[in-house]
Amino acid sequence: MGKTDRDRTERSHDEQNSTVAIEFRDLVRSFGDIEAVRSVNLKIPHGQICGYLGPNGAGKTTTVKMATGMIAPTSGTALINGIDIVESPIQAKHMIGVVPETGALYESLTPIEYLALVGRLYHLERDAAIEKAGVFLRLFGIGDSSERIMTGFSRGMRQKVLISAALLHNPDILFLDEPLAGLDANTALVLKELLRELASQGKTIFYCSHVLDVVEKICDRVVILNRGEVVADGGVDELKEMTHRASLEDAFTQLTSEGDLDAIVKAFSESVTGKAHGVDNEK
Amino acid sequence: MDLRSARVRQRGRIKIPPMISMLATYAIIGGLLAISLVRTSDPFTFTLLTFSAAMFMTAITVIMEYSSVVVSPNDHGTLAHRPVSSRTYYWAKVANLLFYVACTATALNLPAAIVVGLRFDGGVAVGLLYMIMALLACFAAAALVILLYSTSLRLFDYQRFNTAITYVHSFATFALTFGYVLIPRMLIREDVSISIEKGSWVWFAPPAWYAGGVELSVGLGDSRNLTLALLAVASAVIVIHAALTMISLEYSRSIAELADSSTKATVRKDQKRLRTRFAALGVVFCRNDEERAGFELMQVYMRRDRKLRLRIYPAFGLPLAVYLFGLISGGLNDPLGPRAAEGTFPVRELLGFYCVFMTLFFASAITQSDQWKASWVFFSAPLDNRVGLLVGARKLVIWRYLFPFFCLLLVLLSFAMPVSSAALYLFITFVLSLMAFALLSMASPFMPLSQSIEKTRQARQMGLIMLLGVAMVFLVAISETLRDGRLAGFIAVALLVVLASLSEIALRKRLASRFAQDEFLG
Numbered sequence: 001m002g003k004t005d006r007d008r009t010e011r012s013h014d015e016q017n018s019t020v021a022i023e024f025r026d027l028v029r030s031f032g033d034i035e036a037v038r039s040v041n042l043k044i045p046h047g048q049i050c051g052y053l054g055p056n057g058a059g060k061t062t063t064v065k066m067a068t069g070m071i072a073p074t075s076g077t078a079l080i081n082g083i084d085i086v087e088s089p090i091q092a093k094h095m096i097g098v099v100p101e102t103g104a105l106y107e108s109l110t111p112i113e114y115l116a117l118v119g120r121l122y123h124l125e126r127d128a129a130i131e132k133a134g135v136f137l138r139l140f141g142i143g144d145s146s147e148r149i150m151t152g153f154s155r156g157m158r159q160k161v162l163i164s165a166a167l168l169h170n171p172d173i174l175f176l177d178e179p180l181a182g183l184d185a186n187t188a189l190v191l192k193e194l195l196r197e198l199a200s201q202g203k204t205i206f207y208c209s210h211v212l213d214v215v216e217k218i219c220d221r222v223v224i225l226n227r228g229e230v231v232a233d234g235g236v237d238e239l240k241e242m243t244h245r246a247s248l249e250d251a252f253t254q255l256t257s258e259g260d261l262d263a264i265v266k267a268f269s270e271s272v273t274g275k276a277h278g279v280d281n282e283k
Numbered sequence: 284m285d286l287r288s289a290r291v292r293q294r295g296r297i298k299i300p301p302m303i304s305m306l307a308t309y310a311i312i313g314g315l316l317a318i319s320l321v322r323t324s325d326p327f328t329f330t331l332l333t334f335s336a337a338m339f340m341t342a343i344t345v346i347m348e349y350s351s352v353v354v355s356p357n358d359h360g361t362l363a364h365r366p367v368s369s370r371t372y373y374w375a376k377v378a379n380l381l382f383y384v385a386c387t388a389t390a391l392n393l394p395a396a397i398v399v400g401l402r403f404d405g406g407v408a409v410g411l412l413y414m415i416m417a418l419l420a421c422f423a424a425a426a427l428v429i430l431l432y433s434t435s436l437r438l439f440d441y442q443r444f445n446t447a448i449t450y451v452h453s454f455a456t457f458a459l460t461f462g463y464v465l466i467p468r469m470l471i472r473e474d475v476s477i478s479i480e481k482g483s484w485v486w487f488a489p490p491a492w493y494a495g496g497v498e499l500s501v502g503l504g505d506s507r508n509l510t511l512a513l514l515a516v517a518s519a520v521i522v523i524h525a526a527l528t529m530i531s532l533e534y535s536r537s538i539a540e541l542a543d544s545s546t547k548a549t550v551r552k553d554q555k556r557l558r559t560r561f562a563a564l565g566v567v568f569c570r571n572d573e574e575r576a577g578f579e580l581m582q583v584y585m586r587r588d589r590k591l592r593l594r595i596y597p598a599f600g601l602p603l604a605v606y607l608f609g610l611i612s613g614g615l616n617d618p619l620g621p622r623a624a625e626g627t628f629p630v631r632e633l634l635g636f637y638c639v640f641m642t643l644f645f646a647s648a649i650t651q652s653d654q655w656k657a658s659w660v661f662f663s664a665p666l667d668n669r670v671g672l673l674v675g676a677r678k679l680v681i682w683r684y685l686f687p688f689f690c691l692l693l694v695l696l697s698f699a700m701p702v703s704s705a706a707l708y709l710f711i712t713f714v715l716s717l718m719a720f721a722l723l724s725m726a727s728p729f730m731p732l733s734q735s736i737e738k739t740r741q742a743r744q745m746g747l748i749m750l751l752g753v754a755m756v757f758l759v760a761i762s763e764t765l766r767d768g769r770l771a772g773f774i775a776v777a778l779l780v781v782l783a784s785l786s787e788i789a790l791r792k793r794l795a796s797r798f799a800q801d802e803f804l805g
Contacts, residue, residue, distance in 0.1 A: 019356035042645065058694035070662040070803040093665035100663075102805065106580065108587040113579075120576040149587065165660070 002217035021046045021173050021204035022067065028063050036062040038228040039076065040189045044221075048174075049195060049205040051219035053212070055256050059099050059228040064175050067206070068098050080173060094122070097166035101177035101208070103158050107150040111137055115168060122169040129168060136164035140187065155182030160259065163191065166181045174198070178226040192218050216248040226256045301737055302386070309390035313341070317395040326403045330413065330494035333395040337417055338424040338490055340391060341384060342459050345428040346597055353380070354433045355538070361456050362535045367394060369535035377429060377527055377742040388421035389414075404501050412500040416515065420493040423519040426526035431455055433529040436537050436618070449592045456600030460637070461608055485511065492518065500534060568678045573668045575729050577675025581649060582683065583730060591648055598644035599688060605630060606695055615699035618708045619765060632759060635712045637691070637718045645680045646723030649673075651736045655805065658733035662803040669730065669798040670791055676731040677724065681717065689713050711761055711776060714783045721786040728797040 022044040029037040037059040044050045047131050054060045065071045067078040069089045078085045080092040105114055112133055119129025128195045137146045140160040150158065159182050166174060174195075193203055195218055215222060216236050224232040224239070232239055232255050236248055243251040253261065317335055324328045345353075353376070362372055392414060400410025431451060439447040485491040485507075495511025530537060565578040585589050609615035614630030650673070661672060690708050696705035761779065765772030 004672075065803065069665045070659060072802060090665045093663060096663065098663045101660050102656050102659070104654065104659065104805070106584075106652075106657045108584055108653055108654070109580075113583060117576055117580055118660060118664070120572045120579070121660060121666060123665075124570050220736055 010279060013175045019046050020044065020079070021048070021081060022050075022206060023068070023079040023082075024063070024076070026081070027063065027066055027073050027078060029059075029066055029071065030074045033176045036228055037066070037073075040225070040228075040230055042223060042230070042233070044204055044206065046204055047199050047202045048221060049199050049207055049219045051215035051222040052206060052208045053215060053222060053224065053252060054225035058225040060225055061177055062227070062228075064098070064100075064177050064206070064208060068096055068175050069093055094169075094174045097169065097171035097174045098172075099159075099166045099179045101160050101181075103155060103162060103181060104157060105150065105165075107134070107153070110147050110149055111142065111164075112146045114161060115165055118165040118168055124169055132168060133164060136167065137161070140164065140190075156184055156187065157182075159183055160187065171203075173204045173206070175206045175208075178210070178213060179207070180209070180211060188214075201220070210253055212247075212249045222248065224252060224255050231255050306386060306390040307338075308799075309387050310394065311428050313337075313391040314394040317398040320395075321398055321402065326399060326409070327494050327498050329395075329399065329402075330416070330489055330497045331488075333392070334417060334420050334490035335488075337388060337391050337395075338420050339459055341388060341421040342386060342424040342428050343456065343597075344726065345380070345425045346455060353377075353429050354436050358534075361540045362538060367534065370531040371530060373531040373534040374527055380429070381425060381523075384421055384425045385418060386419050392417035392421075392460060397787045399497070399753055406531070409497065409500045413497050416493045416496045416541070419515065419519045420490065423489070423515075426522040428455065429526040430522060431675065432528060433526065436530055448589070452593055453596045453600045456597035457604045458600075460475070460601050464585035480661070486514075489515075489518065495770075558608050558754050564682065565675070565679070566654045569675050571668060571671055571673075572672025572679065573666055576674035577672035577677075578679045580732055581676040581679040582753070584652070584759050585679070585683070590651065590736065594648040595684075598641040602634055602688075602692065603632045605637050606692070609634060612698060615696065615703045617700040620700075621706045631708070635708075635715070636687070638712045641685070641688075642716050642720040642723055646720060647727045649676045649680060649729050649731055650729040651734045652732035653736060655733050655735050656670075658730055659803045659805060661733065662801070669792040669801075672730045673724065673728075674791070685716060685720075707765070707776075711779065714776075714779050718783045718786045721790040725790050725793050728794050730798070730801075 020043045021028075022042065024040045024042040024265065027037055027040040028035065040059075040063060042050075052060055052063065052242055056145035062071070064216065066073045067080070067085065069085050069092065073088060077087075080095050083092040083095075085092045094247065106117070112130060115136075116126060116130050119126060119133070134143070134146060137143050137160070140163070142160055145153070145157065150161065159179065163179060165175075166176070176195075180189060184189065195207070199205055199220075207215065207219060219236065221235055222232070222239055223230055232242065232251075239248060239251045242252045245251040245254060255266065294704070316333060320329055320332055323332070342718050358372070358376075361367070362369065396410045396413045396417065399413045400406055404411055411686065432448065434447050435451045485495070492511045492515035495508040496515050498508045499512055565582070569575040569578050585595070586592075606615070609630035612630060615634070618630065618631060661669065665671070693702070693705055693709050696709065699705075700708075761775045764775045
């Protein structure tokens with residue numbers, strides 16, 4: 001995607017909504033010699049659901065970590081509602097809710113205890129936080145497990161607790177990294193509708209995912225990252241038009257794939273069956 | 284279990300691999316021990332004392348660092364899905380553990396082996412045999428702890444295994460310390476340069492069996508030494524064999540049941556009541572939300588996290604063992620009363636040392652967890668005072684664990700000395716413990732449960748705690764000052780309190796500067 005196209009897209013977004021919820025300014029992060037994120041520039045207005053896509057290792061999670069203050073950028077910065085996350089992290093973090101990709105939580109706690117802990121960290125009144133947490137857990141269908149230690153929870157149950165934690169303090173901006181991981185179809189549907197509803201109320205959602213059909217359905221805008229760089233930015237239809245492809249999946253593949261997918265599948269298949277090495281696994 | 288670590292550059296510094304630093308610590312401790320005993324006049328006395336120390340340290344290291352490796356519900360994930368037999372897997376685990384025991388035992392005993400080779404007749408041969416016997420002794424000590432775990436897994440109901448193993452753990456530390464204190468007690472009656480008389484007690488003291496084996500190599504091949512050596516080899520073979528076979532066949536099934544029981548755990552009503560009560564304690568002791576969050580998180584983990592409990596509870600066995608020994612030997616004399624006779628074993632000081640030593644168990648354990656990746660929440664939350672998280676966790680340790688334990692010691696000590704003397708003595712020890720806790724937290728400056736469990740961290744810190752032996756100089760000096768003149772004594776106590784406050788302030792500054800640069804790299 002050329003600079004002119006990007007500028008045009010940014011201008012059109014700015015026209016739609018004059019206030020910017022999330023802004024990345026030349027965001028760079030290196031780990032030793034490896035540059036995980038290279039000069040990412042983005043402006044996401046209020047009320048927008050922005051899909052952030054990329055192959056494994058493209059730098060999506062690193063971007064989220066920088067934007068939420070978990071790690072510091074090597075250079076550049078992220079602004080949350082105009083507040084610099086590097087300069088004023090506490091002020092900025094008050095406006096953010098995060099669901100991380102790892103799905104990690106303190107499993108020896110019960111969901112209620114975990115959400116009470118998160119409430120403490122966001123300086124919420126304890127009883128109010130617990131009450132709200134109870135409501136969230138009931139709505140997600142895990143109210144009966146609210147006093148169970150989370151060690152034996154499935155990924156989906158943990159994800160419900162994490163989403164509840166992200167929403168507990170009613171943030172303006174949500175950073176969701178694979179939020180549907182492990183969720184059953186019904187809960188996934190509820191979450192997708194909930195995100196639309198929240199966006200209609202003016203909340204901004206930064207949505208990282210590999211599930212392209214979900215992104216296609218719920219996101220107003222899609223940003224594609226490859227090797228730490230933004231390679232495409234626009235609405236789903238814009239991206240399809242730009243790549244002359246019929247689906248977002250095909251557009252994504254064209255923009256990020258580094259080989260012939262059919263050839264890779266064939267080589268894999270032959271390796272699994274042993275034909276590639278002259279070994280017949282059938283024996 | 285894997286103690287390897289890449290040499291990673293962190294903020295421009297090269298991190299020394301933990302295994303190397305741990306071995307260096309053991310080599311230094313072993314070297315100091317060998318030098319301190321160089322005047323002993325016969326190989327039996329020398330080897331008896333060095334073997335006692337080596338066996339004690341090996342057993343404690345296995346308890347503190349590797350216990351969770353021996354029986355781990357996490358193994359279910361591997362055993363359930365992969366075509367590995369239970370016995371093969373368990374043997375591989377134990378062999379892996381014994382490999383690390385061999386490394387630490389070599390580092391610990393090599394200096395003493397050199398001293399034996401140079402000091403006594405027999406030269407290289409005696410040094411070599413010393414090394415073989417030392418390794419055998421350390422293997423036996425490690426195997427004994429493994430055996431204790433496997434027996435517990437067999438005996439106790441799976442639901443109660445977590446609780447049972449914690450008490451087994453504490454008892455093991457208690458018994459080991461008690462046995463360890465007995466040996467130097469026998470020597471310190473008189474000059475260190477004399478030899479220990481071999482009485483009938485040698486048949487009941489395992490280190491003496493191995494020492495008998497070493498004596499064979501310096502030409503003292505009498506029937507008793509021969510029998511002791513045979514006893515040493517036979518016991519080591521039996522214990523190691525039992526450790527390998529006790530539960531190896533049913534390990535897979537036992538672990539599956541253990542893992543299954545952990546997934547069904549529900550918080551009981553009494554636990555909820557208790558939680559509410561301690562939450563109230565947090566409100567009293569903590570000044571802000573961050574401190575309360577650290578306090579409450581740690582409170583729950585101390586009750587429910589098996590690994591954390593296993594690493595912390597043995598700490599209480601150490602001072603209790605010394606107390607029991609002091610009570611039996613009459614060595615717990617009044618610190619404000621007349622001075623004890625010259626050459627009396629300093630039980631009171633040893634009790635103080637172990638009270639300070641206890642903080643080592645807490646300092647690193649409260650920052651480590653297998654669930655450390657969940658600490659992302661501390662980095663993404665708008666915390667004005669990240670330091671408060673660790674401060675809250677430390678307050679929980681101090682007011683929920685250390686303070687009540689010192690109160691228990693006050694009751695116990697009041698059987699041996701006037702209550703006022705016991706209270707004053709324990710107050711000084713408590714302040715010293717807080718100082719040590721602050722210093723050790725400076726060496727482990729992380730948020731609660733935010734680091735992966737690094738199996739060599741406590742062992743490396745053991746080197747630091749040895750330096751805290753200096754704290755005992757404070758204890759003795761203050762006791763002496765108090766005995767000589769009350770005013771001077773109270774000024775000394777006041778100075779100690781000031782010093783402890785300063786160490787707490789220094790800790791908070793160190794944490795603040797450290798946490799300001801911290802990133803979540805999970």
